[in-house]
Amino acid sequence: MLFDAYSNSALTFANRIVMAPMTRCRADHRDAVPNDLIAEYYRQRASAGLIISEGVPVSDRARGYLNTPALWNEAQAAGWKQVTDAAHGAGGRMFAQIWHCGRVAHAALHADGSAPAGASIKPAATQTTIPGPDGKPVAADCGQPQALSIQEIRGVVAEFAHAAKLAMQAGFDGVEIHGANGYLLDQFRCPAVNNRNDAYGGSLANRYRLLLEVVDAVAAEVSPERIAVRQSPYGLGNGMVADPEPLVTYPWLARELNQRGIGFLHIYCQTADWIHDATHSMMPALRDAFHGALIACGGFKTAAACEAILARRHADLIAIGKPFISNPDLVERLRRAAPLNKWDVPTFYGSGARGYTDYPTL
Numbered sequence: 001m002l003f004d005a006y007s008n009s010a011l012t013f014a015n016r017i018v019m020a021p022m023t024r025c026r027a028d029h030r031d032a033v034p035n036d037l038i039a040e041y042y043r044q045r046a047s048a049g050l051i052i053s054e055g056v057p058v059s060d061r062a063r064g065y066l067n068t069p070a071l072w073n074e075a076q077a078a079g080w081k082q083v084t085d086a087a088h089g090a091g092g093r094m095f096a097q098i099w100h101c102g103r104v105a106h107a108a109l110h111a112d113g114s115a116p117a118g119a120s121i122k123p124a125a126t127q128t129t130i131p132g133p134d135g136k137p138v139a140a141d142c143g144q145p146q147a148l149s150i151q152e153i154r155g156v157v158a159e160f161a162h163a164a165k166l167a168m169q170a171g172f173d174g175v176e177i178h179g180a181n182g183y184l185l186d187q188f189r190c191p192a193v194n195n196r197n198d199a200y201g202g203s204l205a206n207r208y209r210l211l212l213e214v215v216d217a218v219a220a221e222v223s224p225e226r227i228a229v230r231q232s233p234y235g236l237g238n239g240m241v242a243d244p245e246p247l248v249t250y251p252w253l254a255r256e257l258n259q260r261g262i263g264f265l266h267i268y269c270q271t272a273d274w275i276h277d278a279t280h281s282m283m284p285a286l287r288d289a290f291h292g293a294l295i296a297c298g299g300f301k302t303a304a305a306c307e308a309i310l311a312r313r314h315a316d317l318i319a320i321g322k323p324f325i326s327n328p329d330l331v332e333r334l335r336r337a338a339p340l341n342k343w344d345v346p347t348f349y350g351s352g353a354r355g356y357t358d359y360p361t362l
């Protein structure tokens with residue numbers, strides 16, 4: 001099953017293995033244009049049924065890290081076109097993961113020095129990287145966010161829609177809206193962060209209003225079967241606080257996405273435990289609520305582990321992250337049950353070709 005094709009009404013993938021979105025910080029921060037090295041990295045990994053790109057900021061203020069290739073102008077779209085051409089030339093399919101970091105950011109990352117954007121003024125208790133005195137990245141606490149005004153929220157929705165339009169122009173096969181991992185859209189969902197009294201805070205419908213407005217605006221640019229939404233139930237990364245009712249929250253969103261005919265709901269289990277537990281209620285609850293494809297991610301390292309969750313129908317596709325960093329031919333290695341190269345954590349972010357395009361194939 002894992003090595004069988006997957007199709008919906010708009011798309012066909014050669015197998016059910018998805019390369020998970022992974023930020024690798026190999027662009028120049030000033031223009032944030034994807035370069036030849038980035039194209040080569042994705043070309044090497046195009047035997048995945050689908051590649052989801054690293055998080056791609058939708059505006060300058062959406063940036064939360066140094067050197068992330070972005071998608072808010074024509075030059076960036078032209079850079080991505082080189083990347084999608086490379087992936088397609090090698091037989092792959094590729095979505096852009098469109099991203100707003102919100103409060104997980106620092107004013108020093110923004111060309112105009114603007115403060116991080118927040119659902120509220122509560123800062124993120126986590127760190128990012130900013131340019132040091134010699135231009136080299138240094139760690140820094142995330143900055144003090146400003147709560148977005150209603151007008152600014154409309155601007156964010158428009159930025160996502162614009163990025164989606166540019167993504168199609170750049171030859172992507174679809175887009176993934178990054179609603180997970182404690183970034184802006186997840187900050188709005190989280191009742192411990194979002195203390196707003198307006199239409200974007202309070203009830204679950206209000207806290208998911210921004211995400212659903214983004215989905216609707218993106219769906220005006222990209223057909224719904226080509227859209228994925230990423231969520232991270234139970235995730236505590238980037239200063240998130242446990243959701244009080246996860247088995248209400250995430251199925252509620254899944255039903256809303258289902259009504260809109262969205263193609264993919266991508267579930268990242270940050271702790272890599274419950275998603276592998278056949279008795280856990282989350283994936284069956286999402287399956288009941290959502291009739292597009294469920295993508296499962298977190299800790300999948302063998303074909304057997306992937307086949308197990310596919311066989312119990314808790315997922316249709318499996319996204320794999322770190323093993324894809326160190327194994328460009330991961331699909332072939334899983335097929336042959338061949339040993340995997342180990343990944344090198346110090347070269348995850350930055351470092352040019354080292355730890356990026358120089359991992360050996362079988």
Ligand SMILES: Cc1cc2nc3c(=O)[nH]c(=O)nc-3n(C[C@H](O)[C@H](O)[C@H](O)COP(=O)(O)O)c2cc1C
Binds near residue numbers: 020023348349
């Ligand atoms: C270096 C690195 C960068 C990541 N960047 C992103 C990102 O940009 N967007 C995102 O949604 N998840 C990101 N993730 C999370 C991965 O998509 C994936 O969910 C995680 O690595 C768990 O999968 P794994 O156990 O197969 O590695 C990143 C993970 C790593 C290791």
